[in-house]
């Protein structure tokens with residue numbers, strides 16, 4: 001762990017170091033699975049979304065590392081996955097595979113001399129049932145954000161945030177398939193052509209990025225363009241995750257000329273935070289209720305000079321438990337463009353009715 005991440009005066013330095021170690025270890029398990037994923041490694045949940053052995057393995061490793069690295073801290077975590085499907089008949093093989101993957105990842109890493117049983121794994125997964133809320137400290141984890149991208153061999157993120165008294169104060173985004181080098185030509189970076197980015201931010205301390213396997217971190221900031229004509233925008237890769245008719249009419253109202261950059265997961269927030277694109281638009285279908293784990297880490301990483309609002313222009317409210325209390329739609333961009341984007345979003349939504 002490079003010392004530079006322990007920014008002097010950062011009140012969350014210990015939590016940041018633990019979170020980075022947790023995300024990096026979980027990402028290693030995910031990379032291994034993505035390289036060799038089999039159909040048998042994938043399940044479909046009751047809500048019809050996919051989950052893989054890596055989603056579960058990542059959740060266990062993050063919880064384990066946080067508990068090991070922060071032993072004196074009370075532990076509350078809101079995490080996406082639970083063990084319900086794994087306790088069904090016929091899930092023996094998959095739970096065995098998850099347990100083997102976790103123990104092999106721990107051995108290869110060498111930080112901890114331990115081995116988990118299947119029961120340890122199931123109870124660790126169920127450790128993520130916290131309801132969070134406006135008081136106290138709660139970790140917020142999406143063990144694989146962008147599971148569809150993960151299965152397709154594309155972008156995904158291990159996304160870990162920390163909520164303290166109702167505010168997201170810390171975020172780490174592990175993006176194993178995102179090149180370290182920014183696509184923004186103005187960004188000088190000595191990162192070469194390495195793949196695998198780890199974004200992190202603490203409230204009031206800006207945001208940084210380093211190589212997933214570790215490197216000197218680099219401060220990042222959102223792109224500063226104030227003219228939407230020069231802006232490009234990120235949106236979901238999955239057509240079912242975003243109302244493309246709406247996002248394209250918003251882009252047209254803004255005069256954005258570049259086609260959308262479609263990318264799975266909160267890796268979009270990381271790419272935005274380092275200036276690869278200027279606007280992040282997420283307008284899911286009306287029936288979809290946003291979860292806190294899909295935005296906690298990404299929202300604070302974007303505070304690298306950017307802002308994140310819901311479609312009504314409110315800050316995201318992470319105080320209401322496992323779901324985001326927000327007006328439909330989430331926008332992230334720099335301070336100059338935010339008023340223009342909000343105006344275009346609200347006009348487009350009015351026309352939609």
Ligand SMILES: Nc1ncnc2c1ncn2[C@@H]1O[C@H](COP(=O)(O)O)[C@@H](O)[C@H]1OP(=O)(O)O
Nearest residue numbers: 144145146147148236237238241264265284288
């Ligand atoms: N129908 C849906 N609409 C929007 N988002 C969804 C939907 N189903 C799942 N998601 C979650 O929201 C995120 C969608 O964002 P994106 O499409 O930009 O990646 C995914 O990470 C996915 O979470 P997960 O993959 O963790 O299950």
Ligand SMILES: [Mg+2]
Nearest residue numbers: 049050080147
């Ligand atoms: Mg999911």
Ligand SMILES: [Mg+2]
Nearest residue numbers: 142145146294
């Ligand atoms: Mg998600």
Ligand SMILES: [Mg+2]
Nearest residue numbers: 080142144145
């Ligand atoms: Mg997920």
